[in-house]
Amino acid sequence: MKLTKILVAVLAIVLFVPFLGFRPAFDDQDWLAYVNRALPESYDQSADPKLKKLEIYLTPDFFVRLRKTYAKDMQEYYSFNLHQFNDMDYLGNTTSGTIELKTIADDIIVQTYNDRNGDIDSMTTVLDIPVKNMEPERLDSLREAFDYFKAKGL
Numbered sequence: 001m002k003l004t005k006i007l008v009a010v011l012a013i014v015l016f017v018p019f020l021g022f023r024p025a026f027d028d029q030d031w032l033a034y035v036n037r038a039l040p041e042s043y044d045q046s047a048d049p050k051l052k053k054l055e056i057y058l059t060p061d062f063f064v065r066l067r068k069t070y071a072k073d074m075q076e077y078y079s080f081n082l083h084q085f086n087d088m089d090y091l092g093n094t095t096s097g098t099i100e101l102k103t104i105a106d107d108i109i110v111q112t113y114n115d116r117n118g119d120i121d122s123m124t125t126v127l128d129i130p131v132k133n134m135e136p137e138r139l140d141s142l143r144e145a146f147d148y149f150k151a152k153g154l
Contacts, residue, residue, distance in 0.1 A: 026148070028060075028149075028152070031145045031148055031149065032058055032060060034141065034145060035057075035058040035142065035145050035146075036057050036058055038138055038141070038142060039056045039057065039058070039129070039142075040054075040056055040057070042131040042132065042133065042134055042138065043056055043129065043130065043131060043132075044096055044130040044131050044132040046132070047096075047130035048068070048130070050070050050071060051068055051069070051070060052069050052070055052071060053067075053068075053069040054066075054067070054068055054069075055067040056129070058082075058145075058149075061081075062081055062082040062083065062149045062152065062153060063079055063080065063081050063082070064078075064079065064080055064081075064082060064101065064127070065077075065078070065079050066078040066079075066127065066129070072114070072115065073113075073114075073115070074112075074113065074114040074115075075111075075112070075113045075114075076110070076111070076112050077109075077110070077111040077112075077113075078108055078109065078110055078111075078127050079108070079109045080101075080103055080107050080108040080109065080127065081107070081153070082146055082149040082150050082153065083149075083150060083153030084103040084104050084105075084107035085101065085102075085103060085146050085147075085149075085150045086102045086103050086104045086125075087102040088100065088101055088102065088142070088143050088146060089102070090134065090139055092131075092134070094133065094134060094135055094136070095132065095133065096130070096131070096132050096134075097130075097131055097134055098128050098129065098130050098131065099128070099129040099131055099134070099139075099142070100126050100127070100128055100129075101126070101127040101129065101146070102125055102126050103125050103126075104125075105125060106123035106124060106125055107123070107125070108123060108124045108125065108126070108127050109121070109123060110122045110123065110124055
């Protein structure tokens with residue numbers, strides 16, 4: 001009787017302990033947190049020396065937003081929904097490069113503001129993001145996150 005209890009306990013430990021260290025796949029909040037940490041960390045501000053302030057993030061409703069502020073309050077603002085995401089390319093090496101986020105059509109909103117010309121609105125299909133220290137694993141994870149959110153909208 002005592003031997004049976006010991007065998008059952010050992011069997012339970014052997015079967016269930018390996019599963020205690022594993023989580024299910026990333027969910028929305030995990031991917032959102034990852035993208036919102038990876039993009040700002042990787043952004044290469046030295047590619048644009050006149051840049052005063054940068055905001056780049058993914059919203060909970062799957063919009064990629066990039067706002068650049070320059071001297072004299074000139075601003076550039078880019079925004080698109082990941083449901084319109086089509087492809088991602090990387091030009092460069094692990095030290096520096098550019099991520100090209102591409103949409104299906106002219107789905108990326110581009111707003112430029114400066115004191116001289118006021119607001120200028122346009123649309124484009126490619127958003128170039130200069131990055132540094134972009135390891136292949138991080139690049140693959142960003143692509144996986146973008147594909148995950150695109151699939152959520154379909």
